[in-house]
Amino acid sequence: MMAEVNNIPHIGNIVGSHLPADIFARFLRIMEEEVVFVGGTDEHGSPTEVAAFKEGLEPKELCDRLFKVHKKIYDWLGISYDNFSRTSTKINHELTKEIFLKLIKKKLIVKKKILLPYCENDKRFLPDRWVEGICPYCNYESARGDQCEACTKLLEPSQLIEPRCVICNRKPIFKEVEHLFLDLKKVEKKLKKWIEKNKHWKKNVRSIALSWIKEGLKERCITRDLKWGIKVPLKGFEDKVFYCWFDAPIGYISSTIEWSIKNGKGDEWIKFWKNKDSKIFHFLGKDNIPFHTILWPAILIGIGEYNLPYQVVGMEFLNYEGRKISKSKNWGIFLDVENEEVVVKIGEKNIKLNPDFLRFYLSYIMPETKDSNFSLEDFKNRVNGELVDNFGNLAYRVLTFIKTRFDSRVPISKELNKKDEKVLKEIKKVKENVKKKILNLNFKDALKNILQLSDYGNKYFQEKSPWKEFSKDLESCKATLFVSACLVKALAILLYPFIPFSSEKVLNQLNYKEIKFENVDKFDLGNHLIGEIEPIFKKLEAV
Numbered sequence: 001m002m003a004e005v006n007n008i009p010h011i012g013n014i015v016g017s018h019l020p021a022d023i024f025a026r027f028l029r030i031m032e033e034e035v036v037f038v039g040g041t042d043e044h045g046s047p048t049e050v051a052a053f054k055e056g057l058e059p060k061e062l063c064d065r066l067f068k069v070h071k072k073i074y075d076w077l078g079i080s081y082d083n084f085s086r087t088s089t090k091i092n093h094e095l096t097k098e099i100f101l102k103l104i105k106k107k108l109i110v111k112k113k114i115l116l117p118y119c120e121n122d123k124r125f126l127p128d129r130w131v132e133g134i135c136p137y138c139n140y141e142s143a144r145g146d147q148c149e150a151c152t153k154l155l156e157p158s159q160l161i162e163p164r165c166v167i168c169n170r171k172p173i174f175k176e177v178e179h180l181f182l183d184l185k186k187v188e189k190k191l192k193k194w195i196e197k198n199k200h201w202k203k204n205v206r207s208i209a210l211s212w213i214k215e216g217l218k219e220r221c222i223t224r225d226l227k228w229g230i231k232v233p234l235k236g237f238e239d240k241v242f243y244c245w246f247d248a249p250i251g252y253i254s255s256t257i258e259w260s261i262k263n264g265k266g267d268e269w270i271k272f273w274k275n276k277d278s279k280i281f282h283f284l285g286k287d288n289i290p291f292h293t294i295l296w297p298a299i300l301i302g303i304g305e306y307n308l309p310y311q312v313v314g315m316e317f318l319n320y321e322g323r324k325i326s327k328s329k330n331w332g333i334f335l336d337v338e339n340e341e342v343v344v345k346i347g348e349k350n351i352k353l354n355p356d357f358l359r360f361y362l363s364y365i366m367p368e369t370k371d372s373n374f375s376l377e378d379f380k381n382r383v384n385g386e387l388v389d390n391f392g393n394l395a396y397r398v399l400t401f402i403k404t405r406f407d408s409r410v411p412i413s414k415e416l417n418k419k420d421e422k423v424l425k426e427i428k429k430v431k432e433n434v435k436k437k438i439l440n441l442n443f444k445d446a447l448k449n450i451l452q453l454s455d456y457g458n459k460y461f462q463e464k465s466p467w468k469e470f471s472k473d474l475e476s477c478k479a480t481l482f483v484s485a486c487l488v489k490a491l492a493i494l495l496y497p498f499i500p501f502s503s504e505k506v507l508n509q510l511n512y513k514e515i516k517f518e519n520v521d522k523f524d525l526g527n528h529l530i531g532e533i534e535p536i537f538k539k540l541e542a543v
């Protein structure tokens, strides 16, 4: 996903793209699949130019600063991008121009005169987003000139009813200017066939894509009257730049190329973007579904060289305490960087937070099929109840027991009874379920399945009470600890895509280095020497 550089991420942005993509990438890596996970900041476009103007900066200066903020936040959260790039890189400039020229060759670019909003009061053309008005489709009263947030329809400013300039609230006039358009009509048939073929897409994604096709595709403007952006390499249009939706997705390819170069991998990016066996996954919020199922594939179909997305994962929206997250109303949980440190902001407060707690709860409530809600009370209860008490305590108790009673060596068990065997069977079962669910992109269910296994393990440990067995039946006690250690290892590996920092902490304490999915049900810990122990989590205090 390309993150809009001006939008310092909040929990909704995290859960909409970066986190699910990271869970998936981490899972594929421990499955030992070949994976490259790329993203970057989407830096062009009017919001950046206007924001820089307001701060008295050059857009590049603003983007340099904001890029670092984004990068720091994703690093803090453990979003394991193989390459996090920017749409303003030289590679992306060149590739965008190259792709544009290919589209011209294929006769997919047309010139058209359009009416653009111009504010006579502010004496400037108004970028799409600086015009608001009533949505012609759903009557939402604050629809932006580029898209209606309420119904996700893409708009042109001239479609808005009662348009107003966002700067001065006056009614803009419309002036005629010539611009370049991507002729979607010419690829409509192919696009439709391709969308219909993608039966593995989620319902919400397919239905949004198909409703676009059903309405009939129109030409889509790809140029803008701005200075900050990728210059259009065509006579008569030198003073224009590409609209950021055109160059932002091309940034996915550019970021992969950059990754190849940085890592001395030559042309390895080609394998991902052109090899028929590779699969492209996009993770994004539902407002970005049309871009990734219609416009971006239209470009790719148009030039016919690169792989089309295999899967477009469009997350529904996340609310905060029952209401839409809003930066301007300071409603939500926002991440930022202050004095070089990542801070989590709730209202006026900065709070200290274990990034895994945020990852855990966001995964727990992930809006996969319908909108969901972040509630602080629920956040605290789930984290303390289902992560700290359930998994954290189990791991700590088991490891401490092995350390104090068995001199830090997982006992070898001569004989397992039915209860012990059942736990190992459960591990195998959950492993298969989790694999199936994650590959089906049902992350929330996968996580719940893992937590059930942990819960089951706690009950088993309590029931067998090894602290009693130790003096009464040492062999059974050994079996309990052997099985429990295998279970802790399994849980830590299964949880790795969701809470990587804590998972690694547990595996370190267990002195188990190989985080591979196939090791989940390798019961290979007999006589294994564990490492130093400490509590896994500190409980989440009131936030």
Ligand SMILES: [Zn+2]
Pocket (backbone or CB within 6 Å): 135, 136, 137, 138, 139, 140, 143, 148, 149, 150, 151, 152, 153
């Ligand atoms: Zn609308």
Ligand SMILES: [Zn+2]
Pocket (backbone or CB within 6 Å): 119, 120, 121, 122, 165, 166, 167, 168, 169, 170
């Ligand atoms: Zn104005």
